[in-house]
Amino acid sequence: MGSDNKTEKATPRRRQKAREKGQVTRSRDLIAAVSAMGAIVALGVQAPGFAKAWRGFLRFLLDQAATSELHTHLGAPAYPALFGGVGLTLALAWALAMGVAVAQGGLVMAPSALAPQLSRLSPATRAKQLFSMNAVKGVLKSLLPACALVGVGVSILRRDWQTVLGLSERQSAAVMAFVLGRGFEIAWKSALILLAWAGVDYLFEWRKNEGDLRMSRQELVDEYKESEGNPAVKGRIRRLQRQLRRRRMLEDAKRASVVVTNPTQYAIAIEYTTEMGAPVVVAKGRNLLATQIKEVARWQGIPLVENVPLAHALYRAVEVGQSIPPKLYIVVAEVLAAIYRAQARAAGGR
Numbered sequence: 394m395g396s397d398n399k400t401e402k403a404t405p406r407r408r409q410k411a412r413e414k415g416q417v418t419r420s421r422d423l424i425a426a427v428s429a430m431g432a433i434v435a436l437g438v439q440a441p442g443f444a445k446a447w448r449g450f451l452r453f454l455l456d457q458a459a460t461s462e463l464h465t466h467l468g469a470p471a472y473p474a475l476f477g478g479v480g481l482t483l484a485l486a487w488a489l490a491m492g493v494a495v496a497q498g499g500l501v502m503a504p505s506a507l508a509p510q511l512s513r514l515s516p517a518t519r520a521k522q523l524f525s526m527n528a529v530k531g532v533l534k535s536l537l538p539a540c541a542l543v544g545v546g547v548s549i550l551r552r553d554w555q556t557v558l559g560l561s562e563r564q565s566a567a568v569m570a571f572v573l574g575r576g577f578e579i580a581w582k583s584a585l586i587l588l589a590w591a592g593v594d595y596l597f598e599w600r601k602n603e604g605d606l607r608m609s610r611q612e613l614v615d616e617y618k619e620s621e622g623n624p625a626v627k628g629r630i631r632r633l634q635r636q637l638r639r640r641r642m643l644e645d646a647k648r649a650s651v652v653v654t655n656p657t658q659y660a661i662a663i664e665y666t667t668e669m670g671a672p673v674v675v676a677k678g679r680n681l682l683a684t685q686i687k688e689v690a691r692w693q694g695i696p697l698v699e700n701v702p703l704a705h706a707l708y709r710a711v712e713v714g715q716s717i718p719p720k721l722y723i724v725v726a727e728v729l730a731a732i733y734r735a736q737a738r739a740a741g742g743r
Contacts, residue, residue: 401613403606411606417498418602423591424497428490430584435485437577439478497595538590542583549579639682642713643689646676651732652690652697655704660686662695663707663717665729671716672725677708696732703728 403411411417436443550557553575560568608616646652649662650672660683662676676686690697703724711717717725 398609399607401608418599419497420595422594426587426591427493428486431489432486435482642676655701656699659704661707674711
């Protein structure tokens, strides 16, 4: 089915399946830009300490070389000061990269994405990828920030061109400070540009992923059938369940002491024995089911009592298997008492 027909938003089940395959919105450019910005800031903060540590280390080595035999282990105490900052910067960059990756799509375990695919090794497939529209888009996506970075470097060079021409007259320390300062400026401005571009790239990736996840109406129907079951089958199951409940209810109606009717639309079968705390509704129904309950009562010799208000009240207030509410005790008791008196007179007449 064409992508033009995919007009519906992805369902949670579709998103979960895509996540299991590793299909989540994630921008690699954003990960690289944030980690690079963090590393540049960390190096800039530690730059004065680096200069002091290296200056002291070199002076120590020169002094050792001039006064005695040089041993490499003599400089070991300076190693933490020299390389500790580098390790801290790398650790910070790694932590930022992991944090941004998790923030974009969470922790995703997709073994299927790691499975080997021979199509990736096919020269024809690789050739199609190299000369496809996606490849052109990738090149353009790389050229735009690259042009911006070149523009930053050129603008800084033009701004300080007079200073660059006069560097030959300065001392080496001043030249080094100028070079490092401008290098740091180019670095953080470039990282800022890359960070902004990565934010745009993330929006494009999110939009593309949402478009890939969109579903057609037929896919929605198929997913519903897969997750919830075929509606026709579920409807048949519900009908069978209703029929089973009706048969069970008609069987329980045989135990009733009286059936209250209205007289044609409702029928409520009530059971009461001396061991019960209150009468219990064992069956109730409308129309066809009411007719079936009354037929069961006639076959079993259960009295039928026509009482329209009581039938309506029992049908609406009491579910099958529940005792009648206290507010109906008196009315039901009068009905049962009348039945028992009639049965007693009939037994005495015989």
